[in-house]
Structures are given as structure tokens and as C-alpha cells.
Amino acid sequence: MRRKSLQVAAVALLGTVFAVLLGLWAAERVCVAPDVIVPGVTVGGMAFEGLTAAEALARLRDYEARLLLRPVRLECAGRAWALPLARAGVGVEHAKVISEALSVGHRGWLLHRYLERYRVAREGKEIPIRVHVDRQKLTSLIAELTQELTILPQNAGFRVLPDDRIIVIPAREGRCVDAPAAYDQMVAILNDPGREPVIRVALRTLSPEYTTEEVLAMGLNCLLGEYATTFAPEKVNRVYNISVAAGALDGLVVRPGEVVSFNKVVGPRSSEAGYKTAPMIINNEFVDALGGGVCQVSTTLYNAVLRAGLAVVERHNHSLPVGYVPAGLDATVTYGGADFKFRNNTDKYLYLRTAIQGNRLVVKIFGNNRFKRRVEVRSWVTEVIEPKRIEQSDPNLEVGKRVVKQKGIRGCRARAERLIYDGEQVVREELPPSFYHPLDEIVAVGTKAVPTVIAPREGVTKPKPEPEPQPETTVEEAYPQGTGFPEGELPSGVESPGETVYESGR
Template sequence: MAKGNLKRIRIIVLPLVFMIGVAVYLASQMSFGPPDRILPGIYMLNINLSLMNHDQAMLSLKKLEQELQRPLTVKFKDMTWTLPMERVGLKLNCQQEVQRAMGIGRSGSLWQRFLERRQAHRGIRLQPEIIIDSGLLEKQVSEVTEDILLPPRDAGLIINADDTVEISPGQSGRLVDIDRLRQDICQNLLQGNQSPIELKLVEVPPARTTEEVKAMGVDALLGMFSTQFDPNKVNRAYNVSVAAAALDGLIVSPWEIISFNEVVGPRSTEAGYKNAPIIVNNELVDGLGGGVCQVSTTLYNAVLLANLEVVERTNHSIPIPYVPIGRDATVVFDTVDFKFKNNTDDWLYIQSFVTGGRLTIKIFGNHKFKRDVVIRSWVEETYQPKTVVEKDYGIRMGDRVVKQKGARGYRAAAERIVMQDGKVIKVEKLPYSVYRARDQIISQGMAPPGSVLKTSDLLKDHARESEKNEEILQE
């Protein structure tokens, strides 16, 4: 055979023989073991996973996870602290790591699988991905290293007793570099290093700087309003305080529209509200969050006096005693809202607080928009109640009982007079307020003589109910 032909045969045959040898090697049990088990020679850190099935490997990695949760020591200069790693959300993605280990030598090209199996034969040590919750880590570090930390202080507004405004300057703080610490913890755990970890402190600027607060332009009281309530009505007083607290400290950007319902939120037991009288269908009944409408009404009047734009407002179905007629604003979450707009070029700051039986809301802004405002309201039309007689077979025939006292209804008008330097610059008509008349309902006795129910008892019951409703209205 010619040398050239022999050479060509070698070129063709030798790679083929090599490939057949690789295939034979890959097909042998020694190269990869049973298909449902991890190849021999594969470790996860110091855990030998060789020939483990899925469940065995999962159990081993769970034990490794527990080992990694042992307490660590952190230090700063000559101070040391113990950091409880079981409280920082440290965990392994055991399912993912087991799949990674079982996939070695079983995916990719034939050549890739050959290389991975040969490497496993020599030994492969995998490093798991260690997951740590940065928020929980920061909380634990802050608790144990409190003495060396200096939280940043945001700039803010100080409202003095005379309603003048000052700026509380912001200040940078000094906190632990949590990202760096998390990386150092993972590195130490992967390397089996038990030496204390040195903390690195970083300077943290305030979230709101002094310059930013100055740029808001809040420097004067634009308008305020107060209403009275009976602090002895404990539930109602409590609801007023809860809603007022939700408004306190509210910052409003230029031209922003504020929704009372969005700021105050649902009137629920989870939010801290209690049952107290509310107006429903022209009647007083117990309901969750009774008293919140006094807060919306007080805010409405403060908004009017601050010369801000009213976007949405609805009056109650009956007049309320703590503001002049035509100057109330009712709210029902998800149904009836009160909204106003900051129609100035600067920011607003709202202060809302309760003192004894007095609710006060103040609106601060830039002095350029300060105006003298007067609100007038009056009754334009009065609606007389009707008298409705209902037959009642629980009352002796011939007797009559007032089941519901009647009340007049009204159509009230209002206006806002805006003045500057003693001169009227604007007279604005406010929306009409219509309060429906409440019919007087009389129960006409229809029962024959000898009935167990006595008319005198009914009269007493209805008298007590009427007194209760009148008492509620006086709040």
C-alpha cells in the first residue's frame, strides 16, 4: 500500500477510533453512574454528593444550610459583636443546587459531557449561591452595633407656637455598608473562614436635604380652622384623632390634587377606627369611623381660608352643628370624597392636631400667596317637613305616638371673599348645599283595648330615642 494511502487512512481512522473510545467511556457505568444519581466526585463545599439521588442530596444541602446559619462575629476597631445568622434570612436554593449537581456530565455536546465527567472523576467542588436578606441583615446589624451608628437626619419644617416657620437642617449619618458586609459574609462562609468580619462604615446623606426643604418655599401660615367636639364621646373623639393624625405632616407639591380618602384611608378596625354615630339616609346610626366627617369638614374650611382650589365637595344630608350651615364636607370611603388642589407655585405643609375637644387644621405655604379670606353662608330657602301618619297595631286605638320628630330642610348658599391689602380682589360663589327636610312620622294606634303593649311605654322609648339623636347632633 502506498504511503500516501496509509496516511489518508490514519487521518480518517484515528479520529473515528478516538470518538468510538469516547463513546464507550461515556457509556460505561464508571463514567456517570445511574442516571438518577449525581456523578461520583462531586462535592458542594465539604459535602460529598457522590451517587446521591435527588432526595438524599436535598437532605444534605438542608443540613449544609443549617451549618451556614451559625452565628458569626463582626467587629469594628476593638469592639466585637455576635451576629445571629438565622435571623438574616440566610438560605440556599437547595432545589436549584441539586439540579445543578445532577446535571453535571449529562447535558451539552458529547465532548462537553466527556470533559465534565473527566473533571468529576478528578473531583469537583461546587460553591452554592448564598442568599441573604439585606433588609433583615441591616436590621440585625443596626440592633447589635447601635453604639457606633449615627442615623441620617432629614431636613424638615419646625412650626413655632406663633405659627412662624423654621427649617430643621438635615445631617448626614454613618451606617454599616450592608452590601459590603453581605459580600464578606458569603465569602467567609464559602471559604470556611471563621475570623471576625471587619465592618465598614459609610456616610449616608439625608433623604431630604436642607436645600430641598428651602426650595419648597414654605414660610407662612396661609389658613387655619378649628371645630369643637365632645371629648366624652370616647369612640367619636378617638376617630377624630385617628383621621387628624393621618393628615398631620402632609406635604403637597405645587398643583397637586389631594384626596381626603386616599390620605386618610379606609375607615376600618385594622386602621384603628371604632363605632360611633354617622349620618345615613338623613338619620343617625352607629357606624365604623363616625366622626371622620368632622375632620374633612375642618379641612374644607381651612382650604377655603387658605384660598386654595376646591375640586370636589359634598354636603351632609342634614345640617351639622360644629360649622355654619353650608360649610360642611361629608366623606364616605370609595363613594364620596373631598378633594382640593394646591393652586400655588410652592409647596404646602399641613398641620393637624387635637387638643382636648378641639380639632385644628393649619395650612402653611409661601407668604406670596397669603390672602385675607372671609367665608359667608346663609339660608336661601327653607323646606318644611311633612307629617306622615302610619297605622300601628301595637298601640291602643285612638292613641297617637310621635315616632320621628320632623326637621326643616334648607338650601344654603355660600361665598368666599378674597382680599389683599384691604381691598376685595375676588368674590367666589361656592356650591349650594341642599339639606333635605325630615318628615315627622306619627304612629296611629289601631290595637283594640286590652293590648299588652302600653302607649306610655312607647312614648318613653321614643322620647329616649329622640333625646339620644338630639344629643348626638349637639356634638
């Protein structure tokens, strides 16, 4: 029994010694530096053993240069084109291939690495060359080569004719080469040298984004309401600001139920947005500021909205009466402050058009003829507020002289209403009331003494003559008759404008 145990131990010891000797022999045979590819590794059929990362990269780049010279043909609809692989975004994935080659025999615990090197040295290890294709570049190249076969789709749309009729422009399908289908074929050809280097694709249909049925469903078929105001064309900056703000509204499409904010659509009145300096009402007086004149656009839109029978959500009057609409029918706006908002209270779309025609700003609102109504808009003055007369001493004026520095303007309170006729029914809507501050008249009174020179006469004392009263003068060149302000914004007085009647549609 003792002898048998000794024999088993001896055999185990001999096996261990043999394994150690074998491992040391294998390690010595296949031992390489960690930055060198071990023997037996091939890449794409090319021997890479003993190469460093830099040497492997150079060999792969040489292979890539030869690969890009391969002729590949694209065929579609009986036509054929050569595909330059360099422009198609074809390339070898150098980093991935080199990393995989270097990892052989250099990863895992020590004995595992030695055993892997021994096995690879005996059996070999093939690493495929991975070729990538830039899908976007390939698609762009194919679109460029096959441009003659491409027909772009046409979206359905609508056009407003000079007589305010609306016509629908039908949609049209397009076509193009099915470039996405070429990608998989290209990858297969590059990774299989024995495959026929031909990519065959078909034409595919391109659908329009907006169909004819979708545009017809918008329901745009008539003019619901319009309004126009006039301006002084010689006020260049002000007219420019009006055109910029009106341009932001032109072409606006409003969904059913949507609330439109003038400030949100038009945006900030800044120099970056293209606005210039012109007079506007700030703190009950006219001052030069960026965007002067924009309120005429919001006012014109407000009146068009009223006559289109739409719902007004927010409206504010100016602090002073303006001259381009009757009292009670203006709508002031300030970016970040007072806004004008209206809601599309129809179940169809609305479409806005704005235009500068000579010295007129025109706003038109188009919609569906089911909502076309006869509309009357009335406004009237309920109270006239007289301005105060303020006299200010002016040491630069001679005694007895008086100059009107600011012409007084009446303020007022005004009311307005809208009547919407639906057959025999009449809906009367009271519009928001308006209060306009008066503008005080300011008169400069001279206090400057005028010296009197008297020739001396012996024995005679002559009293100084009293200064004769001078007539009051006005600065007519600054404030023309009938306006009260240079911009023509304010009337010389406030009179009841009476009644305005408008029938929507044509």
C-alpha cells in the same frame, strides 16, 4: 503500479486495525460507570476518582467544615474584629463542583468520551472548589460587629411649635464601615489559601435622604388657615370615629398642584380600619352605621381649606342640616361616593395638622407666607322649608293619646361665598349652594279602645261618658329640646348664621 497500490492499502488497513486496538485498550482501561468520577479527576487538590455523587458530597462537606474554621480578621479605623465565616454566609457550591467532576469523560459522543478519559487518566483534571459568600449576610454581620463606629444620618425636617411657628431641623451626615468593599476581599481570601486572611475597609459617609436645602425649598413657614368644630364628648363611638379619621389626615404633606381626596387619604370606614357604629345621615334620616361622625372631619377640613385660600375641587352638602357648622358650610363624604377634594394652588408645599382638644376638633393648614391672605367666609339662608305633619294610627296607644315619634325639622336652601383680600384687591368667590331637606314630624295617634265598666242599677240607664281629649306628648328623652336628634346633629330650626370672618396666619 499495481504493486504500489496494494502496499498503500495494506498500510492503511494496518493503521486502522492499530487504531481500533488502541481505542479498545484505552476504553477498557478507563471505562467507568456513568455515575462515578473517572480516574485522574481531582477537586481542590483532593483525589475524587472512583467516587459517586454521594461520596463526593460527603468529602466536600468535610472540606467546608474545615474551611469555616479558618480565622479571618476585619480591620477598620484602628479597630479589629474576628469574622465568623459561618455567620458570614460562607459555603461551598456542592452541586456545581460535583456536576462538573461527574461530567468529565461522560459527555459528548462515544469516541470523544473515550479519548477524554484516556487523556485525563494520563494528564489529570483539576476542578477548583467554588466557595460562595452571601453578600447580604456578610454586610449584616459587619454592620453588627462595627456598630460602635456607625452614626446614622439624620434627615432634615420641620417642627410645628405650640404657637404655630415652624422651625426647620437641619440634616446631618452619618458614617459606617464600607461593608460592600469587604465582599471581594473575602472571596479572594477563601479561594486563595496563601492570601493573608485580613479584610481592610474604610469608613464611608452616609448622606441623609432629605437635605436641609430640600426642606427649606418646601416653603413651610406659616399658618395659612384653621377651623374648629365641637362635639358631644359623651358620644363615645362618634368621638372615636372622629379621632380615627382626623388621625389619617394629621401630618399630610401636599405637593404644589396636588389634588387631595378625603376618601383616598382616610380610606374605607370599616371595622378593620378601626371604625365603630354611630349615627349618620343616610337617605334623609339618621341611622346607626360604621363611621358615623367622619363627616364632621371632612366639614372641618373644608372650612380650614376655605380660610387658607385654597381651591375647592369637589364638595357636597348633607341631605339634612347639621349642627356643628352654619348652613351652607358643611361637606359630606361617603366612601365610594361623595368626596371632598381640594387642590394646593400654591407653588409651595402644604402641611396638615389635626388635633382633638377637649370637645373640639381642630384642623390647621400650614404653607408659605407669600400666600397668606385675609379671608372672609359668609353663609346665609335663602329659603326656609317647613316640615310636614304626618299622623299615624297606633293600635298600641289608647284612643285620644298622641305621641310625637319624630320631631319635625325645617329644611332650607343656603348660599355661601368667600372673600379673599390681597392688598386693596378683593376676590369674591361664590361657593356651591346647599339644599337641606326638611324632616317631617311624625305623630302617633292612639286607636286602642278603652273598655268602660259600669255597675248595673235597676231601672236606670246611664250613657257612656265621652273620653276626654289627652294632651299631645313628645319623646323628649329620645329627642332633647333644641336638637331634634340624639346626636345633636340637627338644630331645632334653621336661622341665618350671619357672617364669619377669619384672617389667615398669625
